[in-house]
Amino acid sequence: MDAHTTLRNAVKLGGSLMVTYGIAFALQVLMPRILGPTNYGQYNWANGFSGAFFVLSAMGLDVYIRKEVAVRREHANEFFGGTLLLQVGLALGLIGAMLWVMRAEGEPPEVQALALLLGTYQFFFRLNAILAAVLHAHEKVDGLSVAHVVMKCLNGGGLVLVLVLGAPLPWLAAPFIGAEVVKAAFLFHLTREHAGLKLRLDVRSTVTALTAALPFFINEAALATNGRVDVSILGLVGNKTEVGYYGAVWGIAGMTMLLSPILSWVLLPMMSRAAASSQEEFTRILRRGLEGVVSVSMPVTLALALGAETWVRLLIGEEYLPAAPVLRLLAPIFVLTYVATVCGSWLMAANRTWTVTRTSLLAAVLNPVLNLLLIPPFLRWLGPAGGASATAITLAICEVVVTVILVSAIGSRAWDVRGLAVLGKTLGVCAAVTAVHLLLGRLGLDSRDLVRGLARLVVDGLAYVSLILLTGAVRKDEVLELVRKVRDRRKPRAASGPPPSEARAA
Incomplete structure (x- = not known):
């Protein structure tokens, strides 16, 4: 792997992400203020609910592509057409399952409509992640950087229009769907031009690729439990206002994850190449990567934790001050997430994918159990934002467990x-x-x-x-x-x- 090429690609992707995260951050500030805790909680619940279902539609292919297509450039043509056809069929089934569950739970019609529309957005979002992975594996990220910026501008502009016009709740999904559809069309063009991606059906190759991607798929589905199912449980066991508190401060804390997509997009292909050529370089990338994420994430995490009340008051308003302790609880999680991301990428490149998958499955079981146990008593003890605090504590415990296991699995080579x-x-x-x-x-x-x-x-x-x-x-x-x-x-x-x-x- 050419380190200079990797650096250039990281800078290009980072530059586009700085723009997109700036727009996303503005929206994270604007939406809670305009919608208020309850309506914002309904939006966050619908988004988390649809995301938990549609994580199944990615099939682990984006991670598999970064690992395998990085060293076998034509491999994507062997399975992409078959997996795309399967994704479309699966998406229709997931929409039906979502509708059945929401009707059984008695969710309001506008929340049902919003969740179903956000499910459509999730399909295109997952598809675009797979197309982007092909470009990452081929080290062709110039157009991808442009796509990120254009998509976020369309998304942000449309969302501001919906909020200013005071449109009904389901309309919040329209800008997301429109932006991802435009991005999908552009990425299809880029993958055909730069990676020669073709739509052809090869059943045997599709089955082979899906089988090889199974550990990535299970790992991704397990991670969704930590990132999506907890919000669904909070809304069902607690209430949508608690989801609003949690989602609003998560929007602030989530801005610390700027480097996370870059790590996922760049690090795994780079490590996969290093593992195939030089074990010394393979270990060096791991150690310097861990050193780098600690140096970058620690000060941001510290600033969030120490200034929780100030950030909440400044960014989303006095109405959300009960959630300031939740922000303080969430802040340390991102250091752990960065460390786990680097270690997980190294283990995958070292063909120890099932180690990562088993760890994620453990967290996937632990997360809902702890949420179900902690949310009711914390609501009684702490009142407003008590349920959100329980969900933040649960997530922190899961991240500690995952990070300790992954670092231990690598052993002395990590540091x-x-x-x-x-x-x-x-x-x-x-x-x-x-x-x-x-x-x-x-x-x-x-x-x-x-x-x-x-x-x-x-x-x-x-x-x-x-x-x-x-x-x-x-x-x-x-x-x-x-x-x-x-x-x-x-x-x-x-x-x-x-x-x-x-x-x-x-």
Whole structure:
């Protein structure tokens, strides 16, 4: 794998994601304010409910493609047509199942309509993830970056229009469906042009690919339990207002996951190539990847946790202040998620996919059990946002279990002396900044006042940067080298033949 190509692709994808996440963040702020906790809770419940069903339609193919098509460029043509036909049939069945469950539960007609429409959106979203995986495997991401931005602009503009016009609840799904349909048409064009993707039916190859993708499929379905089913349970056991609280602060916390798609899109193909060529490079990518995600995610997580009340008051309004403790509970989860993502990618590239799958299945069982046990008593003990707090605690427990198991499965190869030193120094700096934050509170910078709360966070940030550079947890020379590589990413490479990945594919 050419590291410079990987860096350029990561920068391109990261640039487009910065734009799309900026639009998404604006929507995450706008929607809760306009809809209020109850209506926003109904929207979040419908979105989580449809997502939990339609995770089945992806069949694990996007992860399988990043792993296998990265080293066998023509492989996608052998199964794509057959799997697409199967996805269409499965989507129709899932729509029917969703309708039956919602009618049995007595959901209001507008919530039923919204969930069914969001199910249609989920089908195209999963299809686009598969098409994007083909482009990632072929290292053709320029058009994909454009597609991300165009899709999010269409989605964001349409959603703002729906909110401003005060359209009925089901209309919230229309911008999502329209944007994904446009994106699907564009990605079909890109995959045909850059990857030579063809629609042909080969039953044997389709069955072979689905069988090989089975562990990825089970893993993805299990992960949906953590990310989707918990919201459905919260809405059924608790109420839709609790879902509104949880969804609103999750929208703030979720912005810390900017790097997650880049890790998924870039890391697995890169690790798969490294595993096929050099075990030393394979381990090096793992260790530096873990070091990098710790360095990047820790300060953002710390800022969310320390300034929970300030962020809620600033971004989504006083109406959601009961959910500030939920944001504080969610904040540490994202460090764990990044570490688990890197370790999971390494294990998959090392052909230990079932290790990842079994771990996800364990979390999938643990999550609903803990939610069912914790939501009712937490609602009684804490009142508003008590159920949301129970769901956040459940998710945190599951992420701790998953991360510990995956890191343990890799063993000593996961961390070297340098990585452990960075981890230890970063945790020490976080503890010191937390002490500074508490001291500032005693000195009068109270988070109950927005201006003072923001001033307190600025001081926290300055303290973090100073300490992180002073302790050497982040190396200035490496930061400058990365900046230099990003700046020079557009310079043409010397014509010394095809990169190793293309030579192997040939």
